[in-house]
Amino acid sequence: MIVEILDIVIAGLLLGGLYALIAMGLSLQYGVARVLNISHGEFIMLGALGAWFLFGFGVNPLVSLAICGPVTFIIGFLLYRTVFTRLRTSSASIGAYEGSSMLASFGLLFIIQSIALIAWGSGIKGYTYLAFPVNVGGALFAANRLVALAFAVFLGLVFYFFLVRTRLGKAIRAAAQDPATAGLMGVNINQVLALCFGLGAMMAGFAGLLISICYPVNTTMGLEYTIITIIVVVLGGLGSIPGSFIGGFILGLIGSIVTYLEPGLSLAAYYVLFMLLLLVRPTGILGK
Amino acid sequence: MDKTTVLSKKPLFLGLLFLLFILFAFLPLYGSVYSVILVTAIFMHIVLTVSWVIFSGPTGYISLASAAFFGVGIYTSAILGKTFPLPIVICFGALTSFCLALFVGALTLRLRGIYFSMFTFGLVLLIQQLLLWYEVNITHTRGRFVIVINNATIYYVMFAILAATILTAYFISRSKYGLALQSIGEDEEASAHTGINVTVLKTIIFAVSALFAGAAGAIMATRWTYIDPFIAFNPLFSFMPVLMAIFGGMGQFYGSIIGAVIFAYLQEMLITRFPYYYMLIFGIILVVVILYLPGGLVGLLQKWRKGDLAEKHANT
Amino acid sequence: MRILEGEGVTKYFGGLAAISNVGFHVDQGEIVGLIGPNGAGKTTLFNLISAALVLNSGVIKFKGEKISGLKPHQVCRAGVARTFQSVKIFGNIPVLGNVLLGSLFGTSTGMSSADAAREAMESLEFVGLSTMRATPAKDLTLANQKRLEVARALATQPDLLLIDELIAGLNPTETAQAMELVTRIRDRGITILMIEHVMKAIMSICDRIIVLHHGEKIAEGTPQEITASKTVVEVYLGDQAYAGS
Structure with missing residues (x-):
């Protein structure tokens, strides 16, 4: 019994760590840059397939972190500077901007996904890395999952401290509170927003890479992760970074419990939770 | 002077409409099987797009539930198709979607903006997952076969649904309820204080728009012969109408129809041969339209025409 | 005849009372002014009457019938129309x-x-x-x-019109036109309850004035009584005098 519970909890934490990482990325993109980025999952896919691609050349996945992260960052940064900056300046209101930027990100979803499909095809891809079992209090886990969990938590915390402690992080939080005033205080708002979007994409890239260490991946995996991310972000309160971190772990645990009870219903459980949340408390557990 | 041009244009427009009607009414008699199937698919997209525009166009609530209403129609048809005659099956498909929309609308239309979009999209996926689970664990089957009907019948039924959709959209947009929907899109609070029962109006129009998506699903199911939750509740059917409407331009009534025709044609041409390239083009056009053509094709046309007029005035 | 009356009207935002236990009435054919410093709860009271907000306790009656608890469109159809502080x-x-x-x-x-x-x-x-x-x-x-x-x-x-800051942001000519419009509306037999910050305008046009401060009604009476009232001068006109000096 205890082993079973441990089994569920650790599996939930692993899942939760990945969710938390992805959700922090989207939270930054929505909370600061006001883009509900539906193509978020495509950056996860890019990170995952990037790692798989590099593994084919014998590159250790943990080394690939240093490659996939910056690449997804640059793509995100440039996309914001080209597409979303223009949309932001031409939109009449913040509501109109949120609507049109969401639709534009739908377009990006199709663009990124089809380029990946053209390059890599639609087959399921996987590689073996640190696949030996490790005994945790009687429950057996593959070493790669524990490594992924450790990295997810580590990256999440680094990111959090970056926001709280550094000067740039403070500028970002100021921009989230009040873009106009932050602009007056000498924060280059376009640069900061693009940075946030890029950082969000980078988090997705990291998470995708960690996912590829544990699970098989493919070019169409993105949308499902996007939806899970949105659920986590709503759960934690749209735009709240600590909320996303905690929400990720909560959803991971729920997923793990439902999977244990009835594997076919885990996604359905997520959606039910999501819709109930939107109806009852759309501001999330840590929202205002 | 303005008035005379409008007056002289009206019979021309009606004549053109009548000609189009005759052309399409007899298509199965002179056209190839392929053309009948192609036009059916185009009609389906127009129905989905126009029914989406009925509600989301004026109110600005971006609904991503089209795939849910369409899918409900598909499944109703698959379940009832073997026992009931076609007209009843289609009515049932439409009514089931209507009821679902009524329920969802009453529940969620107080959600504003992006929350409403997320909820409606969650609905599509939730139904998909629940059906999948039901089929795998309770009935132990995956998907269903749908009774097959000849292409001409499917064509005519879709044609009738199309006509009903366009007429409904036209009359709603011209009625006082159309004006009220537009005012909700402008300022919902002011609408309520002007005496409009915003909750009831939004819910009913949302449900009416679902009616047509459900009917279209019910007839399309017979064309596909085999369906499963992934085919019936494909999220693409939620995105497509939005894209087609934006591409065509929602400012004018016919904009969404033009958008749907062009995109449906492109899709039917490209999707079987170059599916990945089709998706790529789809995405690029979506981004370009949102960035550079906020009024869609119709907006571009109007701008161009205005520019033309201004030039003429400048010359005289 | 009392066209509008409220008893014990109370509204909380979080733990804070925006309107606490306010009783008021408007007679048929009157122009009643609602004044008070910023944050006094004037617009909140309008929102409660027009059902944009739901009150926590108390009752609001229109022509003797309870309207608190109705929806905004029902209040409008019952005969209470309104305008908005920021034009909508x-x-x-x-x-x-x-x-x-x-x-x-x-x-x-x-x-x-x-x-x-x-x-x-x-x-x-x-x-x-x-x-x-x-x-x-x-x-x-x-x-x-x-x-x-x-x-x-x-x-x-409508039989009753709620006007929220008609004059704010207008130039002197427009202000005069707006005040003239208000009297013409009253001449059509429509009762008026109006929020206004411009003292001169409101003193000249209103039959009666209700003063709110921190969500409570602190005074009520004719313009002459209000200008003479010590409490009002202290909390309200006093504020302005200080702000002006």
């Missing part, structure tokens, strides 16, 4: 369409579309906007947008 017009709808919505949906008995159109045109003429009926509302000047709001409210054929 339907910007992309033509001026006539804005007003037409009021006459089509705002009246208790349904109107035929011809009657509604006539009613809407009449309201537009009354406020002096009939020549601009085809202009999209967002293209009007602020003063005209405010008049449009009044026309839309009048088209719902």
Whole structure:
């Protein structure tokens, strides 16, 4: 019994760590840059397939972190500077901007996904890395999952401290509170927003890479992760970074419990939770 | 002077409409099987797009539930198709979607903006997952076969649904309820204080728009012969109408129809041969339209025409 | 006859009372001014009467019938119309369409579309906007947008009109026109409850004034009584005097 519970909890934490990482990325993109980025999952896919691609050349996945992260960052940064900056300046209101930027990100979803499909095809891809079992209090886990969990938590915390402690992080939080005033205080708002979007994409890239260490991946995996991310972000309160971190772990645990009870219903459980949340408390557990 | 041009244009427009009607009414008699199937698919997209525009166009609530209403129609048809005659099956498909929309609308239309979009999209996926689970664990089957009907019948039924959709959209947009929907899109609070029962109006129009998506699903199911939750509740059917409407331009009534025709044609041409390239083009056009053509094709046309007029005035 | 009355009207935001235990009444045919410093709860009280907000306790009656608990559109159809502090017009709808919505949906008995159109045109003429009926509302000047709001409210054929800051942001000529409009509305037999910050205007036009401060009613009476009241001068006019010095 205890082993079973441990089994569920650790599996939930692993899942939760990945969710938390992805959700922090989207939270930054929505909370600061006001883009509900539906193509978020495509950056996860890019990170995952990037790692798989590099593994084919014998590159250790943990080394690939240093490659996939910056690449997804640059793509995100440039996309914001080209597409979303223009949309932001031409939109009449913040509501109109949120609507049109969401639709534009739908377009990006199709663009990124089809380029990946053209390059890599639609087959399921996987590689073996640190696949030996490790005994945790009687429950057996593959070493790669524990490594992924450790990295997810580590990256999440680094990111959090970056926001709280550094000067740039403070500028970002100021921009989230009040873009106009932050602009007056000498924060280059376009640069900061693009940075946030890029950082969000980078988090997705990291998470995708960690996912590829544990699970098989493919070019169409993105949308499902996007939806899970949105659920986590709503759960934690749209735009709240600590909320996303905690929400990720909560959803991971729920997923793990439902999977244990009835594997076919885990996604359905997520959606039910999501819709109930939107109806009852759309501001999330840590929202205002 | 303005008035005379409008007056002289009206019979021309009606004549053109009548000609189009005759052309399409007899298509199965002179056209190839392929053309009948192609036009059916185009009609389906127009129905989905126009029914989406009925509600989301004026109110600005971006609904991503089209795939849910369409899918409900598909499944109703698959379940009832073997026992009931076609007209009843289609009515049932439409009514089931209507009821679902009524329920969802009453529940969620107080959600504003992006929350409403997320909820409606969650609905599509939730139904998909629940059906999948039901089929795998309770009935132990995956998907269903749908009774097959000849292409001409499917064509005519879709044609009738199309006509009903366009007429409904036209009359709603011209009625006082159309004006009220537009005012909700402008300022919902002011609408309520002007005496409009915003909750009831939004819910009913949302449900009416679902009616047509459900009917279209019910007839399309017979064309596909085999369906499963992934085919019936494909999220693409939620995105497509939005894209087609934006591409065509929602400012004018016919904009969404033009958008749907062009995109449906492109899709039917490209999707079987170059599916990945089709998706790529789809995405690029979506981004370009949102960035550079906020009024869609119709907006571009109007701008161009205005520019033309201004030039003429400048010359005289 | 009392057309509007409230007893023990209370509204909390979080733990804070925005309106606490306020009793008030408006008589048929009056122009009543609602004044008070910023944050006194004036607009909140308007929102409670028009059902934009739901009150926590108390009761509001219109023509002797309870209207608290109704929905905004029901209050409107019962005969209480309002305007907004920050103008809320339907910007992309033509001026006539804005007003037409009021006459089509705002009246208790349904109107035929011809009657509604006539009613809407009449309201537009009354406020002096009939020549601009085809202009999209967002293209009007602020003063005209405010008049449009009044026309839309009048088209719902109200017995009571709630006017929230009609003068704020207008120049002296526009202000005079707006005050004249208010008296003309009263002359049509419509009772008026208005929020205003411009003291001179409100003192000259109102039959009676209610003063709110920190969500409580601190004074009530004719303009002469209000200007003479020590409490009012202290909390309200006193504030202004200090701010002015």
